[in-house]
Amino acid sequence: MTGEQVVFYAFAALAVTSALATVTRRNPVVAAVWLVATFFAVAVCYVMLSATFLAAIQILVYAGAMMVLFVFVIMVLDVDERGREEHRRPSRIAKISYYGSLVLSGGFLTWVLVGSLARQYLKPGADLRLRPEFGSAEDVGHLLFTKYLFAFEAISLMLLAAVIGAVVVARSHRERAKEATRSGMSPEALHAAGLGDHDPAGDIAPGGPTPITDFGAPSATGHDGGT
Amino acid sequence: MLPITHFLYLAFALFLIGTAGVLLRRNVLIVLMSIELMLNAANIVLVAFSRMWGNTDGQVLAMLTIAVAAAEAAVGLAIVVSIFRARTGTDIDDLSLLRD
Structure with a gap:
């Protein structure tokens, strides 16, 4: 058994076991941490397939950005899953x-x-003679900006659409109603849009729009009691 | 050099686990994570065949898949947040408004 095989089987086993743990854990935060372990093991597999640039991207995007997003949302939602799925x-x-x-x-x-x-x-592909730069950033980038230029641009547009869509979808009912009121929608139009069940006129104080948050009514002294 | 089949078996196992998670779990966050697992399995196959043929195209496709996965996670989590606001729960069996 060569060293390459030892490394591959060790990290393949790690990937499979941590994927199993991801799927079976009850607490989503624990599952997210196991998912990070899976992503790292998969990145090692990429390195063994001489896709070094992709391994770096995998760790940056998946284990870095996406997991932070997941954990953030879980923390914001304050999900308590313990003992909920048995019944x-x-x-x-x-x-x-x-x-x-x-x-x-x-x-x-x-x-x-x-x-x-x-x-x-x-x-x-054991007898395949790889170019020495195979899988490097230069190699992938060259292909990305020539042959796959259209796909690259389309993907960037899709990411923009996803960001805007995520912001629009995740806004609260109250924020949407406030924005509609500020942009001059009539109360009838607000009601037709399903935003009218709290009084939109109450959002606009005589001196201009009041900052209304989801953390309760704004006070003149601020949340810390005024210092 | 390891046989390509071993990487394919690994990808198959990960995809299987991801599918089981999507089918069997009720927590919508875990379902989203399982989808990420399945996308990762697809990426392993792309990269493995790219190595097999000495052709970088598979790696570019895997990068595009990663971008799609990121967008999917962002939109999916936004939907989870708005569902959680409306219904206070992350159980996908409670979301049957369009089915009934």
Whole structure:
């Protein structure tokens, strides 16, 4: 067993066990931490496939940005999951897992068939002479800005749309009603948009829009009692 | 050099675990994390075949997949936040308004 194999099997085992832990943990924060472990193990696999730049991206984007987003949302939501899933209807779980395992075993069968039929094509690229710069930032970037330029631009547009969409979706009812009132919607139009069930006129004080937050009514002295 | 099949088996195992999480878990946050797992499995396959053929295109596609996954996480978590505001819960079985 070569050192390469030892590293691969160790990190593959880590990836699988931490993925299992991600799916089975009850507390979402613990699950998120296990997911970070999975991402690191997958990044090691990328390095072993000589995709070094992609491994760095994996750690930066997944383990860095996306996990922070997840943990932030979990903290904001203040979810308490302990002991909530035991009292659920088991028949539904049974049904879903039945059909799920049916689909998965069918997929596995296909996998074995295809794998054994195409065995000669799945031999490793051991005799393949890789270019020394294979997988580097220069290599990937060159391809990204020439052949995949359109996809790159489309992806950037999609990210912009996702950011705007996330902000729009995550706004609270109160914020939406306040903005609609400020932009001059009539009370009838507000009601038609489903925003009118708290009095929109109360949001606009005579001296201009009052800063209304979700943390209770604003006080003249501030939340810390005025210092 | 390891056989490519071993990377494919790893990707298969991760995808399987992710699918099980999406199907069996009720917490919508865990379901989102399982989707991330499945996208990661797809990325491993892309990178493995890119290594097999000595062709960088697979890695570029994997990068695009990572971007899509990031956007999906952002929008999904925004939806979770707004659902949580409206219903105070993260159980996906409570979200049956469009089905009924």
